[in-house]
Amino acid sequence: MRLFGGGGAKREERAFDRVVVLGEDGSAERTLTPAEFHTLGLDERVRLILGKRLRFYAGTREIPLKEALRDS
Structure with a gap:
């Protein structure tokens, strides 16, 4: 299980943008x-x-922590 780096989605396909x-x-x-x-x-x-x-967002939508960290 990755929480802080390595793989996941490509940079331009991140679950969050801020x-x-x-x-x-x-x-x-x-x-x-x-x-x-x-x-x-x-x-x-x-x-x-x-x-x-921490609060993760994609546009105006808040992204759940688990989903945001999966791609981190």
Whole structure:
């Protein structure tokens, strides 16, 4: 099972086109492109995932975490 890299969909066929990182209070803190998300350190990605502080989107549609990470 891949969670953070390697294969999955081709870059142009990603399940998501942006990632919103939520602050501690639940408000949007910053927005990342898929490339920016993948340049975060593994420890930071895991911390944000476990803290439920990420929202993945394709256009205006929110993508479930499991689906977004399958292609990451």
